[in-house]
Amino acid sequence: NAGVTQTPKFQVLKTGQSMTLQCAQDMNHNSMYWYRQDPGMGLRLIYYSASEGTTDKGEVPNGYNVSRLNKREFSLRLESAAPSQTSVYFCASSARLAGGPNEQFFGPGTRLTVL
Amino acid sequence: QQQVKQSPQSLIVQKGGISIINCAYENTAFDYFPWYQQFPGKGPALLIAIRPDVSEKKEGRFTISFNKSAKQFSLHIMDSQPGDSATYFCAAVSGAGSYQLTFGKGTKLSVIP
Numbered sequence: 367n368a369g370v371t372q373t374p375k376f377q378v379l380k381t382g383q384s385m386t387l388q389c390a391q392d393m394n395h396n397s398m399y400w401y402r403q404d405p406g407m408g409l410r411l412i413y414y415s416a417s418e419g420t421t422d423k424g425e426v427p428n429g430y431n432v433s434r435l436n437k438r439e440f441s442l443r444l445e446s447a448a449p450s451q452t453s454v455y456f457c458a459s460s461a462r463l464a465g466g467p468n469e470q471f472f473g474p475g476t477r478l479t480v481l
Numbered sequence: 482q483q484q485v486k487q488s489p490q491s492l493i494v495q496k497g498g499i500s501i502i503n504c505a506y507e508n509t510a511f512d513y514f515p516w517y518q519q520f521p522g523k524g525p526a527l528l529i530a531i532r533p534d535v536s537e538k539k540e541g542r543f544t545i546s547f548n549k550s551a552k553q554f555s556l557h558i559m560d561s562q563p564g565d566s567a568t569y570f571c572a573a574v575s576g577a578g579s580y581q582l583t584f585g586k587g588t589k590l591s592v593i594p
Contacts, residue, residue, distance in 0.1 A: 370524075397580055406490070408570060408586040409525070416580050424581060456524050460580075468513060468574045470582060472524030 368392055370473035372457050378479045379447045387442040387476050389457030397460045398440035399424075399470060400432060402453040409456065415440055447480045454478070484508050485573050487585025494592050500558040502588045504571035507552065511573040515582070516545065516556050519568045528569070529556070561592045 373388045391398065399414040401424075411424030415434040429451060431443045440459075444451055454477050458470040486505045494500045504514075515530035531538045531545040531554065538545045544557040558565055571585040 399580075406586060408487075408584040409582075410584075411581055414580050422580075458524075468580060468582060469515070469527055469530070472517075472526065474524050475522075 370457055370459055370471055372455075372473040372476050374476060375474070376477045378481065379444075380481050381448060383447050383480075384443070384445050385447065385478075386444075387455055387457075387478075388439070389441065389473060390439045391457075391459040391471070392438065393459060393461070393471065394437070395459035395461050395471075396437070397468075398434065399458040399460075400430070400440070400442045401456045401458065402426065402451075403456060403475075404453050412442065412455075447478075449480045452478060452480045484583045485571060485585045487571050487588060489588060490586070491589045492591070494558075494561045494590065496561065496563060496592055496594050498561050498592075500556075500561045500565070500590055500592070502556045502569055502571070502590070503553065504555065504573075504585050505551075505553045506573050506583075508573070508575065508583075509552070510575040511583075513574045514545070514547065514554050515572050515574075516543075517570040517572060517584075519570065519587075521567075525570060558590075561590075563592045563594060566590055566592050 370391045396417045400412040401409040413432040415421045418437045433441045457473045460470045516528045517525035518528040519525040542559045547554045568587045572582045
């Protein structure tokens with residue numbers, strides 16, 4: 367049981383390049399999330415998927431797109447990377463049972479640098 | 482608008498001491514308050530969580546104290562150990578239908594021998 371996995375672990379891009387961050391979970395969770403973490407800013411939600419087939423914007427969605435490929439996989443795409451998108455990106459998942467707490471499990475992160 | 486304010490930003494505690502991290506919130510719809518622990522190079526991991534119908538929850542050396550009227554909650558780490566050195570995040574989420582955790586900005590704890 368690997369939990370939440372993310373690829374790649376590290377990535378360097380040039381301004382204007384595109385890339386897709388991959389995330390997969392093996393806990394049969396319904397909901398998945400993408401966050402970015404910047405020094406002194408905590409974690410900010412980019413997009414989330416409440417269930418397979420749905421996606422919604424979070425706090426900081428501009429410059430990103432997501433795809434919920436199936437129940438296990440949720441990808442984050444940067445179409446034209448900018449230096450402001452230099453950050454550590456975390457994927458998370460939760461069971462989100464009805465009436466239950468939103469306990470989220472996080473992956474190890476992708477460290478992205480945009481030059 | 483920052484909905485969860487966390488303090489202090491950094492904290493240095495001697496081994497065996499008590500570490501205290503405070504959070505305050507504004508949204509009275511929040512009804513679940515988790516704390517996450519993050520070690521360098523790792524993702525955050527759930528440490529302990531509380532609902533506002535209780536004033537305190539204890540798990541081992543970690544205790545959450547909750548003051549609903551003041552809209553404040555805090556994490557106490559008793560007998561702090563060097564292995565507790567990490568960044569701690571408080572968070573809050575509102576009730577049914579909400580999928581969004583609102584995080585504080587984090588506290589970097591260093592426990593010195």
